[in-house]
Amino acid sequence: MLEKIIKSQKEYFLYNHTKSYSFRLNQLKKLQRLILENEDKISAALYEDLHKSKFESYSTEIGYCLHSLTYAIKHLKRWMKPKRVNTPIYILNSKSFIIPEPLGTVLIIGPYNYPFQLVIEPLIGAIAAGNTVIMKPSEMCTNTERVLAELINTNFDSNYLQVVTGDYLVTQELLRFSFDHIFFTGSSRVGQIVYEAASKHMTPVTLELGGKSPTIVDETADLVKAARRIAFGKFLNAGQTCIAPDYVYVHESVYDQFLNELNLITNNLYNHFDDFSHVVNERHFQRLVKLIDKEKVTNKHITEADKKFISPTIMKDVTWEDSVMKEEIFGPILPVLSYSDINDLIPFLKTKELKTKEKPLALYLFSKNKVLQKRVISEMSFGGGAINDTLMHISNHHLPFGGVGNSGFGAYHGKHSFYLFSHQKGYTSRSFLIDPPIAYPPYTKAKETLIRKIMK
């Protein structure tokens, strides 16, 4: 069945059905309308899968995608337009252009934490760029997976868009086929499997991976605001956010004060848990519970195994020897570490002896010190991040979003999604007007002298 769908999508693409401006525009509008019409269904599915509140479902998944659709619809014509570029003098009588062309049939593989957004957001780029698309949402969020399949498979032709459902074996089956691009969001472990499978067909890939994203709070920071913004960034979706602050390093002179503020604010923000997400499944719940050292917990900490619920948990005096520092946490646990000298901390966070530290997906610095702000931005490598904030860079579609090194490669959002799913085809167009023999054989001394004058 998969083979048949992939083959028919490739044919559909080859017959140019997906390429015109009007086709792409209409599909984006149709997707927007369908999301609006099905908002309640999507929201209910996210609640079933992750106990995600209506507010977070809208702000981080449904509304997030609607906003991207509005932006893509508005800018599509400009993105598609061939761009004229300069032509060097030695290419006589020519004009030069870059035209973005669609790649063909692309595969999008999604993770469980934002199971709707992380399939639809890349899809918007793939549609805008004129591709046919196969999507494989995470099987861990069965309700969202079902809604996505319904939404796409009953409203779009399978020659064009198709959602494929099932467990990881289905993903592995899909990976046997040749695609024109694979867009993967998920763990580094599976990213490696995807990359390896893609290499057999020389398929280009985008890997949106995770890791441990550090946060630094120095002695000049506004501790109350820092605590609130860090708690928000960490506990959104119960910490199941790829760019959540994984751990916080606080300068020793303000360590106790910061911890105090963080406890207060966390208790204020999360004084009831109706709107607090749950852990996706039993396996992850058990994994997270094992990372918590109760001796180090500084706030009221509740777990409810039957609901897979873990309340926001703050841990103090954490070191790299603690289990919570050995892997990406991806849950509502926030370890707070202390440092004494930023000149030691920066090189320490940059060293490669620990894979979990290398080139994180995000980095956050809380400081009023402009020199330090500049230094962190220029000296430390990370996918993207923020000064005196958390998460917000992801919601600005003018910024490319993606990892670097260990946290992945390739970036999307806004026009970057369009370019990611397009090939930038460069070409020159020459008139028949004149055809001086300078570049053609025989290569005389006079021609060589002239070419040396021009090309230097």
Ligand code: NAD
């Ligand atoms: P995952 O890697 O376990 O699964 C992702 C997808 O891969 C799923 O669709 C699944 O079906 C498939 N898959 C799982 N095992 C497979 C296998 N053996 N062979 C082939 N396919 C397989 O990731 P997850 O647990 O769903 O998501 C959490 C991870 O994703 C975290 O590491 C997080 O940081 C990362 N993430 C990154 C971003 C980003 O934008 N960079 C966003 C969200 C999540």
